[in-house]
Amino acid sequence: MTEVVVTGLGATTPLGGDVASTWEALVAGRSGVGPLEQEWAQELPVRIAAQLVVEPSEVLPRVRLRRLDRSEQIALIASQQAWEDAGLSDDLDTERLGVVFGSGIGGALTLLEQDDILEEKGARRVSPFTVPMLMPNGPAAVVGLEFGARAGVHAPTSACATSAEAISWATDMIRAGRSDVAIAGGAEAVIGGLPMAGFASMKAMSTRNDEPERASRPWDTDRDGFVMGEGAGALVLERREHAEARGATIYAVIAGSGMTSDGFDIVQPDPECHGGGRAMRAAIRQAGVDKRDVGHVNAHATSTPVGDMAEVKGVKREIGDHVVLTGTKSMTGHLLGGAGAVESIATIMALHDGVIPPTINLENPDPELDLDVAANEARKVDLVAAINTGFGFGGHNAAVLFTKP
Amino acid sequence: MALSRDEIREGLSDILEEVAGVNPDDVADDKSFTDDLDVDSLAMVEVVVAAEEKFGVKIPDDEVANLKNVGDAVSYIEKG
Numbered sequence: 037m038t039e040v041v042v043t044g045l046g047a048t049t050p051l052g053g054d055v056a057s058t059w060e061a062l063v064a065g066r067s068g069v070g071p072l073e074q075e076w077a078q079e080l081p082v083r084i085a086a087q088l089v090v091e092p093s094e095v096l097p098r099v100r101l102r103r104l105d106r107s108e109q110i111a112l113i114a115s116q117q118a119w120e121d122a123g124l125s126d127d128l129d130t131e132r133l134g135v136v137f138g139s140g141i142g143g144a145l146t147l148l149e150q151d152d153i154l155e156e157k158g159a160r161r162v163s164p165f166t167v168p169m170l171m172p173n174g175p176a177a178v179v180g181l182e183f184g185a186r187a188g189v190h191a192p193t194s195a196c197a198t199s200a201e202a203i204s205w206a207t208d209m210i211r212a213g214r215s216d217v218a219i220a221g222g223a224e225a226v227i228g229g230l231p232m233a234g235f236a237s238m239k240a241m242s243t244r245n246d247e248p249e250r251a252s253r254p255w256d257t258d259r260d261g262f263v264m265g266e267g268a269g270a271l272v273l274e275r276r277e278h279a280e281a282r283g284a285t286i287y288a289v290i291a292g293s294g295m296t297s298d299g300f301d302i303v304q305p306d307p308e309c310h311g312g313g314r315a316m317r318a319a320i321r322q323a324g325v326d327k328r329d330v331g332h333v334n335a336h337a338t339s340t341p342v343g344d345m346a347e348v349k350g351v352k353r354e355i356g357d358h359v360v361l362t363g364t365k366s367m368t369g370h371l372l373g374g375a376g377a378v379e380s381i382a383t384i385m386a387l388h389d390g391v392i393p394p395t396i397n398l399e400n401p402d403p404e405l406d407l408d409v410a411a412n413e414a415r416k417v418d419l420v421a422a423i424n425t426g427f428g429f430g431g432h433n434a435a436v437l438f439t440k441p
Numbered sequence: 442m443a444l445s446r447d448e449i450r451e452g453l454s455d456i457l458e459e460v461a462g463v464n465p466d467d468v469a470d471d472k473s474f475t476d477d478l479d480v481d482s483l484a485m486v487e488v489v490v491a492a493e494e495k496f497g498v499k500i501p502d503d504e505v506a507n508l509k510n511v512g513d514a515v516s517y518i519e520k521g
């Protein structure tokens with residue numbers, strides 16, 4: 037089977053404006069969660085979130101910013117970094133370049149802003165860029181245009197599994213022979229009144245407003261929901277021969293991936309993690325590795341009461357009790373459609389550097405937690421293979437298995 | 442008091458810079474919006490709406506097609 041490797045990484049997150057600063061903060065165990073000081077947030081039940089450290093306006097030119105939704109802006113920034121990191125040049129055959137880039141919610145902030153303009157000033161004042169800014173394939177399209185991708189530009193939309201799925205689909209795209217190079221990832225930027233109120237009404241979010249840095253606490257007995265974050269991650273995937281022919285640096289191999297669906301509930305996770313477990317099993321089978329060689333799982337672990345423990349059951353059943361888990365959402369918050377990409381980057385860096393970033397705020401582990409977690413401090417472990425999981429509303433499950441190059 | 446052509450051109454130049462990133466030094470009566478200043482059809486919609494607001498004029502959609510260059514727009518706004 038065609039081997040797919042990772043040759044470029046890019047990100048902008050609540051921990052840093054690029055991969056190096058984000059990774060440094062992850063290993064150091066720093067929280068990116070803080071109070072929302074904006075006026076619109078003051079009447080909401082949840083007034084905390086993990087906001088970007090580097091504003092897109094510090095990176096992109098003004099006119100470019102005007103025509104892109106915030107999710108598109110950060111998709112572009114992360115992809116530009118990944119492209120540069122991969123050392124790809126303009127003479128790449130763009131008919132062999134694909135993009136698979138998703139967003140969980142899309143341009144919701146643009147939709148709301150333009151609706152205000154419609155109500156207050158009338159239809160003629162609505163921006164002609166409204167539709168390309170709010171369409172859920174916007175981030176993929178913007179990335180595709182930036183690099184002139186002509187092999188196909190695709191936009192999976194599977195809530196919080198979106199960018200783990202994007203990496204899986206992009207891997208499949210290269211394996212199917214439809215491209216040599218693919219930019220895969222996800223972006224989300226919906227920290228605004230309506231999305232926050234909607235998640236809060238579901239009782240899905242932490243209301244620990246007075247202690248933002250301690251609010252996201254996967255597997256802790258006092259966890260009370262996820263913390264919304266914004267950010268984007270991008271990976272350059274490449275057919276191994278193509279990468280080697282141009283002398284590219286290889287971070288990791290995408291040895292296997294799995295995508296399944298629960299058929300269970302629109303928002304509740306299957307408490308036994310059957311679907312998530314099958315995704316892990318599929319990734320291991322496709323990779324052809326011994327499951328005892330999978331030493332680490334960067335878990336979906338959003339800090340919700342049911343989801344965190346369900347995943348532990350799935351990991352234990354499908355991989356075993358030798359795994360070291362971590363939940364980096366304890367630091368980044370939940371990046372929704374950007375989560376799988378940023379967490380896959382963390383998984384790759386863990387494999388590459390031999391360091392598993394910590395799960396912070398794990399002070400009183402859930403009594404049912406019977407797996408080893410890199411709690412509160414980074415863990416040095418020499419890894420052969422590691423998995424990133426992503427699960428989304430709608431019952432979407434994805435698992436991506438990385439090995440050393 | 443009616444604005445002079447120079448004042449209208451200057452105001453238009455500010456709009457073009459704001460919404461489409463056009464360098465004010467490039468703005469002259471004989472410059473085509475699409476061919477010289479790279480203002481595409483969507484950006485032109487924004488320019489027209491901003492010009493209507495700034496100069497208090499109405500520029501109907503079927504008139505926009507006739508505004509090929511900066512001079513055409515200045516003349517239209519001058520007539521009010």
